[in-house]
Amino acid sequence: MSFDPRALPEHPDFLWANPEPKSSYDVVIVGGGGHGLATAYYLAARHGITNVAVVERGWLGGGNMARNTTIIRSNYLWDESSAMYEAALKLWEGMEEELGYDVFFSQRGVLNLAHSLQDVRESVRRVEANRLNGVDAEFLDADGVREVCPIVNTDNLRYPVLGATYQPRAGIAKHDWVAWAYARRAAELGVDLIQDCEVTGFVKDGNRVVGVETTQGRINAGRVALCVAGSTSPLAELAGIEVPIQSHPLQALVSELFEPVHPTVVMSNHIHVYVSQAHKGELVMGAGVDQYTGYGQRGSFHVIEEQMAAAVELFPIFARAHVLRTWGGIVDVTMDASPIMGTTPVDDLFVNAGWGTGGFKAVPAAGLAYAHTLATGEPHELNAPFSLERFETGALIDEHGAAAVAH
Amino acid sequence: MLILTCPHCGPRHEQEFHYGRQAHVAYPDDPSALSDAQWARYLFHRANPRGPHAERWVHSAGCRKWFNVVRDTLTNEISAVYPAGAQPPAEHADLVPAPVVPDVPASTTTEQTKEA
Ligand SMILES: Cc1cc2nc3c(=O)[nH]c(=O)nc-3n(C[C@H](O)[C@H](O)[C@H](O)COP(=O)(O)OP(=O)(O)OC[C@H]3O[C@@H](n4cnc5c(N)ncnc54)[C@H](O)[C@@H]3O)c2cc1C
Numbered sequence: 357m358s359f360d361p362r363a364l365p366e367h368p369d370f371l372w373a374n375p376e377p378k379s380s381y382d383v384v385i386v387g388g389g390g391h392g393l394a395t396a397y398y399l400a401a402r403h404g405i406t407n408v409a410v411v412e413r414g415w416l417g418g419g420n421m422a423r424n425t426t427i428i429r430s431n432y433l434w435d436e437s438s439a440m441y442e443a444a445l446k447l448w449e450g451m452e453e454e455l456g457y458d459v460f461f462s463q464r465g466v467l468n469l470a471h472s473l474q475d476v477r478e479s480v481r482r483v484e485a486n487r488l489n490g491v492d493a494e495f496l497d498a499d500g501v502r503e504v505c506p507i508v509n510t511d512n513l514r515y516p517v518l519g520a521t522y523q524p525r526a527g528i529a530k531h532d533w534v535a536w537a538y539a540r541r542a543a544e545l546g547v548d549l550i551q552d553c554e555v556t557g558f559v560k561d562g563n564r565v566v567g568v569e570t571t572q573g574r575i576n577a578g579r580v581a582l583c584v585a586g587s588t589s590p591l592a593e594l595a596g597i598e599v600p601i602q603s604h605p606l607q608a609l610v611s612e613l614f615e616p617v618h619p620t621v622v623m624s625n626h627i628h629v630y631v632s633q634a635h636k637g638e639l640v641m642g643a644g645v646d647q648y649t650g651y652g653q654r655g656s657f658h659v660i661e662e663q664m665a666a667a668v669e670l671f672p673i674f675a676r677a678h679v680l681r682t683w684g685g686i687v688d689v690t691m692d693a694s695p696i697m698g699t700t701p702v703d704d705l706f707v708n709a710g711w712g713t714g715g716f717k718a719v720p721a722a723g724l725a726y727a728h729t730l731a732t733g734e735p736h737e738l739n740a741p742f743s744l745e746r747f748e749t750g751a752l753i754d755e756h757g758a759a760a761v762a763h
Numbered sequence: 764m765l766i767l768t769c770p771h772c773g774p775r776h777e778q779e780f781h782y783g784r785q786a787h788v789a790y791p792d793d794p795s796a797l798s799d800a801q802w803a804r805y806l807f808h809r810a811n812p813r814g815p816h817a818e819r820w821v822h823s824a825g826c827r828k829w830f831n832v833v834r835d836t837l838t839n840e841i842s843a844v845y846p847a848g849a850q851p852p853a854e855h856a857d858l859v860p861a862p863v864v865p866d867v868p869a870s871t872t873t874e875q876t877k878e879a
């Protein structure tokens with residue numbers, strides 16, 4: 357679907373109903389973020405399972421889905437991750453068609469800057485790994501970087517820009533519209549989207565989960581699927597399982613509106629900032645997580661200070677930009693910086709978590725694979741490597757380098 | 764920004780410190796007697812509570828000494844600071860995790876191996 361990028365898409369008009377929960381569903385999905393909503397849609401659209409509820413303690417898409425910097429790319433290092441994120445990117449490319457709704461997916465490319473010889477070597481290695489996996493990637497020198505993004509200062513900074521990986525098919529999308537697009541289609545297919553409904557406990561029969569306790573009463577379920585991002589540890593504990601996850605605050609900020617000036621997405625792992633320009637014109641920036649665990653949904657001020665210092669070094673023309681607002685989300689980080697998706701030691705309880713700072717880009721593939729797992733009880737080939745068991749078998753998928761945000 | 768009180772140097776900004784994750788996680792007495800699941804538990808599972816958390820910090824830009832802190836992860840309120848190696852105050856005794864021990868005592872396993 358093509359559209360005028362200056363025009364806004366139609367407002368969703370809250371095209372889903374707000375039903376009372378029924379007493380029982382085949383599948384109850386806990387968490388109405390991008391992952392929960394996409395899972396509900398693919399369960400209904402690909403598997404014909406429509407007796408499904410998504411229960412959300414706040415409002416749909418109000419969690420990390422509403423807080424992220426919307427960067428979409430698939431240039432991860434390992435085969436397992438590039439398979440997952442590339443499958444997602446292909447689904448992003450067809451999403452507006454499939455869901456019949458604009459999500460402002462804009463393939464403006466991403467540059468991951470290299471500021472040291474070691475960065476350069478790591479970048480070239482990742483580019484080669486990407487190509488072997490059919491992911492579009494090239495390594496650009498500093499001239500190449502300036503050609504793609506003329507406003508980047510490559511020379512006159514403490515850590516000069518020596519080059520960058522470039523993925524032309526990467527980009528950004530409008531996160532709210534993505535949530536609404538999935539919500540609207542899932543609701544049309546019969547899924548109940550229940551807001552203001554917090555899961556407070558699990559109903560078990562022996563080692564089997566048979567329902568959830570919520571602030572709107574007990575709901576029985578054939579299967580229960582967690583999709584609660586930064587809230588996974590406390591919730592899993594209520595179900596009697598432990599997940600190897602640590603929750604950290606991650607912040608982002610936007611500037612006032614500007615004329616189009618920044619044509620792509622620029623990420624720097626080394627001096628630590630990532631920047632794109634939203635469709636309306638705000639500069640959108642993020643940095644790293646706070647070092648300590650926390651649930652306060654606010655991070656440390658010095659993280660913002662350091663990220664702005666890095667942004668101004670890289671983009672001197674932003675020096676006079678005003679910050680409009682900053683905010684934080686709670687991200688769920690695993691020891692190998694890769695997600696967990698699949699079965700749990702409790703029968704009929706499934707987990708999708710640990711996407712950390714990078715789960716927005718995965719939304720469609722994660723929804724597709726998780727729906728398959730919920731429908732069949734078996735992992736999809738995309739999520740099989742991302743099982744909870746990998747921490748016991750040692751088959752870790754160490755993406756600390758390519759996950760890009762320091763944690 | 765957190766203000767942490769180093770037991771040796773006094774209150775300092777968070778930027779002078781490094782976070783060392785959960786405190787009081789004991790190295791297993793007999794690591795080779797642990798099953799894969801127990802070993803994974805020791806290596807990868809750390810408390811991640813919404814509330815009080817006993818954790819280690821090091822004053823890396825100061826005296827470079829480690830110490831323990833009890834911090835509420837929801838409010839960032841710090842309710843105890845105590846030396847490395849010490850136990851938390853009595854009211855936080857529940858924050859010390861149980862050590863990972865093998866299901867079958869190591870000595871029994873050895874006996875059985877000998878008999879077989
Ligand atoms: C500042 C920031 C920047 C980011 N930037 C990027 C980026 O550029 N690119 C990228 O790919 N990813 C990014 N991410 C990560 C991405 O946002 C997350 O990985 C992803 O959104 C997580 O999945 P989700 O959308 O389902 O989570 P969420 O949207 O957080 O959904 C979880 C939902 O569960 C609900 N919930 C929690 N507990 C309960 C309960 N007990 N009962 C009912 N409901 C419950 C919550 O209210 C929430 O709505 C960023 C995250 C942050 C915070």
Ligand SMILES: [Zn+2]
Pocket residue numbers: 769770771772773822825826827828
């Ligand atoms: Zn000190």
